[in-house]
Amino acid sequence: MYLNFKIHFGPSSFFVLINTNPDELSEFVHEFIGAKELIVSLLFFIPLLKLNAIVNNVIETTSKFRFTSYTFLKLGVFTLLFLTVFKFISIIEHNLPYLISRSLILNYKDKKFIEDFNSQVNANNILSKNKNSSISNTFIVVIGESVTSSHMQLYGYYRNTTPFLTKLKDSLNIFTDVISPNTSTFHSLSKALTLGNYEEPKKVLALPITTLFNKSGFKTFWISNHSPAFNPASALARVSSQAKSKFFNSKEIVKNNLKHDGELLYKVDEALKDDFPHKIIFLHLIGAHFSYENRYPKTFDIFIDKPKTKFEDEIAYQKINQYDNAVRYSDFIVNKVLQKLKVKKTNSYLMYFSDHGEEVFQNENFYGHLEDKPTKNTFKIPFIMWYSNHFKYPEDYFYDKERKYMTDDLWHSIAHISGLESSFIDNRRSIFSSEFINRKRLILEGKNYDTFFK
Numbered sequence: 001m002y003l004n005f006k007i008h009f010g011p012s013s014f015f016v017l018i019n020t021n022p023d024e025l026s027e028f029v030h031e032f033i034g035a036k037e038l039i040v041s042l043l044f045f046i047p048l049l050k051l052n053a054i055v056n057n058v059i060e061t062t063s064k065f066r067f068t069s070y071t072f073l074k075l076g077v078f079t080l081l082f083l084t085v086f087k088f089i090s091i092i093e094h095n096l097p098y099l100i101s102r103s104l105i106l107n108y109k110d111k112k113f114i115e116d117f118n119s120q121v122n123a124n125n126i127l128s129k130n131k132n133s134s135i136s137n138t139f140i141v142v143i144g145e146s147v148t149s150s151h152m153q154l155y156g157y158y159r160n161t162t163p164f165l166t167k168l169k170d171s172l173n174i175f176t177d178v179i180s181p182n183t184s185t186f187h188s189l190s191k192a193l194t195l196g197n198y199e200e201p202k203k204v205l206a207l208p209i210t211t212l213f214n215k216s217g218f219k220t221f222w223i224s225n226h227s228p229a230f231n232p233a234s235a236l237a238r239v240s241s242q243a244k245s246k247f248f249n250s251k252e253i254v255k256n257n258l259k260h261d262g263e264l265l266y267k268v269d270e271a272l273k274d275d276f277p278h279k280i281i282f283l284h285l286i287g288a289h290f291s292y293e294n295r296y297p298k299t300f301d302i303f304i305d306k307p308k309t310k311f312e313d314e315i316a317y318q319k320i321n322q323y324d325n326a327v328r329y330s331d332f333i334v335n336k337v338l339q340k341l342k343v344k345k346t347n348s349y350l351m352y353f354s355d356h357g358e359e360v361f362q363n364e365n366f367y368g369h370l371e372d373k374p375t376k377n378t379f380k381i382p383f384i385m386w387y388s389n390h391f392k393y394p395e396d397y398f399y400d401k402e403r404k405y406m407t408d409d410l411w412h413s414i415a416h417i418s419g420l421e422s423s424f425i426d427n428r429r430s431i432f433s434s435e436f437i438n439r440k441r442l443i444l445e446g447k448n449y450d451t452f453f454k
């Protein structure tokens, strides 16, 4: 981590590590670990060759302690003192045994809380209802991956990375100031699609959006170009596993996942053809996740000239070009899905947002999305809505394109715009409601997004 990004392996990296999937992990290793990183890492293992001698030494020394000499007491007091100071100046966050123990305890506590919460939810048969149950409903939520609005022509980027969406822009609602709560897929989406948010992060295991729609009489679809989550008990896995129909295009541990998002389109067709009257389709793209060059077919190798960047080197040029090609391919996919939905002529909308953004040599000299190395572009995401002519807007519907929104509350927005009614839905947290209340957009353990990057 230090060699690549000049950061220490911190708590957020650790949480990502225990919640990632083998595919994402192998992609990261493939992308960032080379011979230099490997050799330096191996150096850390040299002391282990002397492990036997070290352990024997410790045993021998500690066995000499006598309570009568107060050595143990003194040692204990010093240890506590050091730990207190370390905790106070946050340096303990870099201690691996501490990180692991704290994570395990927190995991256990959260699990207990959620089990109680979910058993209450499951016992409740009138949890929520669909206000528009007398007509048919077809909603599509397209979840982009690692797409920052800062690389989209639709949001003012200098290259034509979104020709299709730009052509449609008069029929779209384009929100200009939406950010993700985190910069990893797992953290962002587990908040966006559950009751969990900045204020109550442990609720990421509570009431997945798919459960809410199931209970409201919808058929829920989860179509993904990612592999299923490594840990089936994790928040995001709970969201997808609750869908009535699930499809994961990538199942293997693939070093270079070469499966393009276009492979999901026939699954969208199938879902749209399903004759159940009320449907919501979640489409989780691989979007513009690195390795960028694997995200689009050859025909989308469009940007090949020298891009605009203050970081003058060949790697930067290459990555920016590949990333822009991937963004352009995502534009193509979203448009394809929208054209399919348009044919339905029913109460429908399409929502497109990205799980988080990406830095690609724009403000900082690196590419990727790491919470330990945050930049504005790793949080800035597109948020776009399309509504059919038959769409039933909620009574308190209100459109403010500049509304400052963070997608940790997206659960409320999706439920609200879809016409669901439940005591859990809070319209003050819906981007589509006149009752919306602005709140501080806190990221990175308490930093205010709106002032942090200026």
Ligand SMILES: [Zn+2]
Pocket (backbone or CB within 6 Å): 145, 146, 183, 184, 185, 186, 289, 355, 356
């Ligand atoms: Zn992601």
